[in-house]
Amino acid sequence: MNKLLIIWLLGMNVLILGQDPQRHRIDSLLKAGTFELRKEGRFDDAVVLNKQLIKQAQEINYMEGEVWGNANLGNLLCTLNRHEESMKYLIIAEEKLGGIENYFLKAKIYGEYARNYYVLGFFEKSVENYNKAIGFALKIKNRKIQENELNYFYLNKGVAFMEKEMSHPDSAFIYLKKAYLLQPTPIIGANIAGYYMRFKKDYDSAAFYLDVAMKNYEAGNFPIYQKSIILKKLGSLHFHKKEYEKALEYYNESLKISEKIHKSKDIKELYKLISKTYKKLDNKEQSGDYLEKYTTLNDSLNNANHKTADILVNKYVKEKEKENEQKYSGIYSVFTVILALIIAGALSGYAYYRKNKKEKDILLSKHQETIVEKDLENTQLRQKVNTAFNELVQMAKDNNPEFVTRFREVYPELCQSLLELYPDINNETLKFCALLKLNFSTKDIAEYTFITPRAVQMRKNRLRKRLNIPSEEDLYVWISKVE
Structure with missing residues (x-):
């Protein structure tokens, strides 16, 4: 990682001794510092930064800062396709947050769970966790923070519907438009363009959204990853127009960015798209080469995701066990109270014997019903x-x-x-x-x-x-x- 950047990020306000200013500095770096590194595609450096910030938060007993850092690591590692590590940090974040009523952090944790579930093919669990994240985000009082979080969740939920629920593409469009109305970021515009190409065959609308997306990217302060998505969609647009040479140009530009920032999932997808394009150009050798690259990387990612799938399944089982415990603990509590009353009544004398016996019969009847x-x-x-x-x-x-x-x-x-x-x-x-x-x-x-x-x-x-x-x-x- 760039030493000057580390010195600036970790040495900022080193003379501050008060606990509140220290927390404010950690929060600032968790948000702004992480964003700056993500923007440049320096995800590994962002991982290092957040691990340092977690240690600093621990030193001053700042639990929410520690949770935020772990949630950030969940996000960064998911982006790097290191899903097993991502899930471990998210589980730590969820456990440490416990019953603390921080809707921003709760939304963040469930949103990253949803991303991992989606990438690994657990679509229903992904949607379930996005719904939880959106529910908590709607409770955030700060309007700007709320809009930022909802924008992120609506976008990702829309992408999930678009790629996984082929029979209900309208659901994808609804959430993509919700996100776009909050903040018309380049990546949302690119995905709306993808929707028009894939489901409507409306290439004029797709071209419009891609043009706006590229202008927004060039005029704004957005992560370089968003440019790679725009370029990939532009490649697809030219592919649909049968302009295969132009499609290859955009695909290769997108691939360079994806390789630079180590986005394995996008690299894999681009290998497949480039192979299809070379096939259209009747270049069997290049088509075969990229298809082989795609197959090799796809198998590698699938093998790497097996352990993560185990973590997800175990987490699901524990959640169900917890739900059942909560469900039946209430029944057992009622049972205990009634039994105590029966015993107390029995001790009060024979006069209450019949009454207590009747209550027991009722209780046994309820137990049989259960x-x-x-x-x-x-x-x-x-x-x-x-x-x-x-x-x-x-x-x-x-x-x-x-x-x-x-x-x-x-x-x-x-x-x-x-x-x-x-x-x-x-x-x-x-x-x-x-x-x-x-x-x-x-x-x-x-x-x-x-x-x-x-x-x-x-x-x-x-x-x-x-x-x-x-x-x-x-x-x-x-x-x-x-x-």
Whole structure:
């Protein structure tokens, strides 16, 4: 990191001794210092700065400053596709904040949880956390801070809808427009342009928003990352217009920025777009080279995200356990109070015996009702599992791109066990295991994955070898027992 910048950021007001001025200085650096480094694409330097600020906050027992620093690290590491680290810092931030009523920090933490969930394919959890973030942001009293946070959450939620919920693109447009009305930043304009290209085939509107976005970028003080998004969308615009040479120019400009700031997810996407463009230009060699780069980076990112998916699943389980504890603690409290009253009544004499017995009967009746309700819940849960099973079968038959993501949501324990047995498992192998779990025959797998039955059998043999499954054991029986 630039030594002069470090000296300025960490040495500012070094003679200040009062606790409030120190907190004010830390807040200023958490916000302005981090922004300046992000703007230049210096994410690693921003990580170093926030770790230093967390230590300073700890030294003066400034809990909210410490939480803010951890939330910033969650944001920066998510941007760098280091999702496992990102989630760990966000969990620390959430635990340290505890019951402190700071809506800004709560919104920030849930917003970054949502980003991680989205990138890793947990779309429903992403939307759930964006909704929480928006709810807390609406409670922020400072209007400017509230608008900044809402702008960020609306944008990201809109992008999530646009990329993941293909059947409801209007939801994406609603949130993108909400964000644009608050602050028409270049990145929002670029994503609205992407919406018009992808869903409306309206290239004139897309060109308009991209033109405005580039002018806003050049006139304002925005992170260089936003320019890379504008350039990528301009490349797509020229691709749709069949101006492939021009598309390549913009894609390559965007790629240079993404490589400079280590945006792996965008680099991966640009490799694929450049490969498609070279294919249109009938340059098979270059198209193949970039497709290979895309595949290699995609597999690398998928493998790196497996551990993070485990953290997300564990966090989800803990949240459900906590919800259940809170739900039933109230029942147990009521039970304890009633029981105490019964005992006290019994001690008061035989005159109250019948009355107390009646109360016990009522209590037992309620307890039996609770058992019946639990049985009903279990029945409903089994019905949901059956529904989810049928849904997955249909998704597999339709070759739905969301099949693997949905399978992970329905069978998290199975996916976890497969990951432990096969640490470098990729999406294709996981999809193959999912089809086995759903009892697809060799013929069915061949039909719905567009390969030959012989190729399916070869995959089964490779899977047996990799997981040391005895030849005498039926593969379908084996996978049904994996938990």
